Amino acid sequence: MPFLRGSLAFQRFSVTGFEAERFGDEHIEILSKHAAGKFQTASEENVSVGFLGGEHLFDQDFDHSKNLINEAIHFSARFDTNQIPxxxxxxxxxxxxxxxxxxxxxxxxxxxxxxxxxxxxxxxxxxxxxTGKYRKMQSFPMLWDYANELLYFGGSVGTAGRHCLDLVERAFGVELRHWSAGSLAEQWGIDNELYGEVDDLQPVSFVSGQTMGSHKWSNEHSQSPDFLGNEFLMWLWWTLENQTDTLTLADDSKVTVMLAKTLSLECPLGESGKESISAESPVKLPEAMQAIRSGKLPRKAGMTIVRDDRQFDLTLQAESFGISGAKIHLEDDEEFDDDDRIDAIRQLSETMDLMFETFLGRRTGKDWKKDLKAISGWLGEPKQNQRKAA
Known part of the structure; x- marks a missing residue:
């Protein structure tokens, strides 16, 4: 079952409107009632979507002991098309x-x-x-965490993904909201009585003399400030390079962070294209610094984080706050069952949110101007050094 084995990749959705006190047999029955493959036609325009037990592409069996784990329900959704090319x-x-x-x-x-x-x-x-020979199937694993009112969706949110998420909403009578960087920031603002401050935020330029407007990759259909995800990665990069590799989080726990393996950058104005760097420590390479000094912003970054003696490797997509390639490190003699696995996923999710909230506290606070000035100075260091040498 994907969320219980191997590396992790997911987008997150908040769940509202679920009135049950816990998951139970009635929810297993809902999954079974809407099982994949139950409703098909021979039409060449046929599109169908249904739930899977989570084991494989044709798993139509749902069971309390298999699907209900640690106050969460694990299953998949399958999207079928039967269209002639x-x-x-x-x-x-x-x-x-x-x-x-x-x-x-x-x-x-x-x-x-x-x-x-x-x-x-x-x-x-x-x-x-x-004949069925043109039928194509896509499956998307899901983990619905009751305690935190979150749905982990193992896939990209394209047409097929939206069909699967729509089925969850219809079958269970709930509402899902994509937990992107912007929606996370808005909820943090509500929770901390700072929504007005978050709502007033506009994209900033970290490079002196550059005028910043909306990012070219912004979702025109969303009003959420997803650009804060890009700024978070830039702020994190600067913090790790110039201040400390250990952040103190809102719950007084500490997380040690290292940017590693992969880094993708892009010009928010669409003037100088994209750059992808793969290395053990990509932020240490001159081309990475050259990219951000030219005005590019991080859109995706690999990182290693350690909190409460648990290490994770992952790649974070800035705007969607989606996670891919996440690995949970285990001690050689550690016993680790499905309950532990789900707790580790919760810990990873919580840690990323707390890191982002630390940034949001700076971004909406009185110290942001000081941080922004320091980051701009850091990016301008080579020119300053050249002037001193002259």
Missing amino acids: SAYRAAWLQMELAGIAKDSETGVVTKAQRKEAKEAVEQRCETEAA
Whole structure:
């Protein structure tokens, strides 16, 4: 079962409207009622979505002992399509038209004959779709954490993912909200009576003389300040390089952080493109510093974090706050069952949120101007050194 084995990759969604006091047999019944593969047609436009037990692509078995673990419910959703490729449809139509033209005395296909050819193609599509050979399936693992009202979704939120999330909402009567950097910041503002301060935040430029507007990758359909995810990674980078590699979090615990393995940067103005760097410590490479000094911002960063003696390796996507390639490090003699695994996922999620909240406290506080000035000075150090040398 994906969330219980191997590396982790997920987006998070807050869950509201769930009225049960705990997960129970009635929720297993809901999963079974909406199992994948129960509702299919032979139509070439057929799209269906259903739940899976989580073991594999055809697992339609749901069980209390298998799916309910440590106040969480683990399952998958499968998105099926049964569509004839457009290239096939176009080829079949050309073949029909060629046959008609060949049998015609004039070699010209009339409007009525073209209509007949299209109808013949539609009929062929229905026949071909009925065979099932064009059916494609995608599965997405999910872990619904009751205690923290979070749904961990193991996939990207594209068309197929949205269909699966919509099924969760309809089947369980809940509302899901993507837990992006911006929505996390807004909720933090509400919880700390600082929503107005968060709402007033605008993207900043860390490079002196650069004017900053909306980032070119901003989601035009979202009002959430997801740009704070990019600024968080920049602030974290500066903090680790110039101050400390250990942050004190809001709960007084400490986390040690190292940026490692991978780093993706992009110009928020769309003027100088993208850059991806893979190395043991990419932030130490000159091309990484050159990129941020030219105005690029981090969009994805690999990191190692250690909190409460538990180490995680992961890659964080700045705007969505999605996590990929996450590994939980275990001691050689450590016993680690499914309950422990879910607790570790909760710890990883909580740690990332607390790190981000530490940044938000600085970003909305009186010390932000000082931090911003220091970061700009750090990025401008080479020019200053050149002037001193001259």
